[in-house]
Amino acid sequence: MSGADSAEIVVERLTKQYRQLKAVDDLSFSVRSGRVTGFLGPNGAGKTTTLRMLLGLVAPTAGTATFGGRRYVDLTDPVRQVGAVLEASSAHRGRTGRNHLRVVCAAAGLPQSRVDEVLKLVGLEPAATRKFKGYSLGMRQRLGIATAMLGDPRVLILDEPANGLDPEGIRWMRDLLKGLAAEGRTVLVSSHLLGEMQLLADDVVIVAAGRLIQQGPVEAVLGGAGTARVRVRTPQPAELTAALAALNAGVQPESDGSLMVTGVEPAQVGNAAFRAGVELHELTGERADLEKVFLELTAGKADIR
Amino acid sequence: MNLVRAELLKIRTTSLWWIFGIVLLPLWALSLAFNWFQYRGSSPAGGDIVDDAATPVAVASDLYTTGQFFGILMVLLIGAILMTNEFFHLTATSTFLTSPRRGQVILAKYAAAAIAGAVVWVVLTALNLILVPLLLDAMELGSQLDETAVWRAIALNLLAFLLWAVLGVGCGVLLRSQMAAALTLSLLYVIGTQAITLVFFLLTQNVAEWIGNLQVLVPVTASQLMISGTDLPGSPPQWVGAVVLIGYAVVTGLVGTLITKSRDIS
Numbered sequence A: 001m002s003g004a005d006s007a008e009i010v011v012e013r014l015t016k017q018y019r020q021l022k023a024v025d026d027l028s029f030s031v032r033s034g035r036v037t038g039f040l041g042p043n044g045a046g047k048t049t050t051l052r053m054l055l056g057l058v059a060p061t062a063g064t065a066t067f068g069g070r071r072y073v074d075l076t077d078p079v080r081q082v083g084a085v086l087e088a089s090s091a092h093r094g095r096t097g098r099n100h101l102r103v104v105c106a107a108a109g110l111p112q113s114r115v116d117e118v119l120k121l122v123g124l125e126p127a128a129t130r131k132f133k134g135y136s137l138g139m140r141q142r143l144g145i146a147t148a149m150l151g152d153p154r155v156l157i158l159d160e161p162a163n164g165l166d167p168e169g170i171r172w173m174r175d176l177l178k179g180l181a182a183e184g185r186t187v188l189v190s191s192h193l194l195g196e197m198q199l200l201a202d203d204v205v206i207v208a209a210g211r212l213i214q215q216g217p218v219e220a221v222l223g224g225a226g227t228a229r230v231r232v233r234t235p236q237p238a239e240l241t242a243a244l245a246a247l248n249a250g251v252q253p254e255s256d257g258s259l260m261v262t263g264v265e266p267a268q269v270g271n272a273a274f275r276a277g278v279e280l281h282e283l284t285g286e287r288a289d290l291e292k293v294f295l296e297l298t299a300g301k302a303d304i305r
Numbered sequence B: 001m002n003l004v005r006a007e008l009l010k011i012r013t014t015s016l017w018w019i020f021g022i023v024l025l026p027l028w029a030l031s032l033a034f035n036w037f038q039y040r041g042s043s044p045a046g047g048d049i050v051d052d053a054a055t056p057v058a059v060a061s062d063l064y065t066t067g068q069f070f071g072i073l074m075v076l077l078i079g080a081i082l083m084t085n086e087f088f089h090l091t092a093t094s095t096f097l098t099s100p101r102r103g104q105v106i107l108a109k110y111a112a113a114a115i116a117g118a119v120v121w122v123v124l125t126a127l128n129l130i131l132v133p134l135l136l137d138a139m140e141l142g143s144q145l146d147e148t149a150v151w152r153a154i155a156l157n158l159l160a161f162l163l164w165a166v167l168g169v170g171c172g173v174l175l176r177s178q179m180a181a182a183l184t185l186s187l188l189y190v191i192g193t194q195a196i197t198l199v200f201f202l203l204t205q206n207v208a209e210w211i212g213n214l215q216v217l218v219p220v221t222a223s224q225l226m227i228s229g230t231d232l233p234g235s236p237p238q239w240v241g242a243v244v245l246i247g248y249a250v251v252t253g254l255v256g257t258l259i260t261k262s263r264d265i266s
């Protein structure tokens, strides 16, 4: 395993030109090991295309994508180094989940004992001998994850893995991915479930219309865009507004009678109220959430192309 | 080697092989019955030998390779489906993730298809070796199994199965769609060959003699020539048939590999 702080996946000036449109446009970003990186973007942003180029399935028009400096196709033992669950990850409809895993094991030269281990890991044992065509969406997703884990890879790439998972499944996957990152592995997950991403990701890479919008640790991205807000409820709104005006805070009355204060920390609001002798019934700091920031950042660029 | 094992496992873990088995066995039985009725009339016991070709050795060679026509069709389809399945079931993603060197995957498919072809040949030949001696005895020809020519026909039959399996994979790469591949290949194999033979016949009659020599370029004719020699004009030597088949297999394979390598899997 390479150093924990070195960039594991490096995407450099990656471009994919389809006949009429640039699905990915001069995109560069890097993904660190030991962390979960969320790959976010509206529909048609080029996430799937980027991941497929990363994995050697789609040929880039320009640019490179490497794992520890090597292209996927140049890795000596790709299945042991990188595991991937792609959107359309699929198996032959008439083949059982177990046999699907056996085929991959055979092709990658992995011991067949891995099959039962990964089936257990994803909790698919009861359905292992049923045919793939009878699988629910969530079971297919689990089989995809099982396939990706066969080689016990140090890099995991997942495209919309939460699709079709029930709440318990989503939680299970979150714990799994966080656990894998905690072991020092690199996890890159694309998604547009922003609430889920806020819980899961350490870093985010946000793209829209094929271009990079922002990348960095979640807190930095949240802090950089959109200010934090404080919700206060008081029987004396006029006095409080006056007190806060002295701090240059923005105050906005809400329809439910509370005040939404921007530009200051909750402690500052409490302090101002205390000094002014204003009675408070509620004081809640609202963290800027990823969804809001995401929508702000991608506004106007998010149209489906 | 791992890849070949994986490809064989792919064949074994779907219902493909036993469906083909169920279809092939009755067809083999029909072919045997057909051959038997055809030759019974011309056996020495029956009196006159109508056809020069119907020497006991030729009759025996033909009977011992019974099932070739449909067997080869099956093998051709197995080879093609091995390839088209990857796109039909979207397994290409998983396959090329596991082994990103696509040329090697296709080579493995060639090998697996050839092995499947050999297995079909073993089954048909075993059935023939059990039943045909009985028929030959009934025709008072003896088993003919001491003739090298008979064994050569059986061996060349194996070569035909191998080459057609490989050709099937090549065709599967070129005709990516499952349905298109299965239909096109079956129709071309069963009807197309007859039609082309007719076209050649007319051309030879009405345009020029030499065109008839090109008939060996038709794959089915080539494999017939390879196995038994035919009454083609000028009767090219048997190896020409083998060369033509190998040529087709190599060309479809090379073109197919190039296409597959440059194709985006999405």
Ligand SMILES: Nc1ncnc2c1ncn2[C@@H]1O[C@H](COP(=O)(O)OP(=O)(O)OP(=O)(O)O)[C@@H](O)[C@H]1O
Residues within 6 Å of the ligand: A018, A019, A021, A022, A023, A041, A042, A043, A044, A045, A046, A047, A048, A049, A050, A192, A304, A305, B266
């Ligand atoms: N094979 C293709 N041929 C032509 N255009 C394509 C092809 N694949 C993708 N595109 C286009 O490229 C753009 C990016 O698609 P992509 O699937 O990468 O987006 P995405 O970010 O994964 O979207 P989603 O969130 O909906 O999954 C889209 O406009 C899509 O129509």
Ligand SMILES: [Mg+2]
Residues within 6 Å of the ligand: A047, A048, A049, A087, A159
């Ligand atoms: Mg996508």
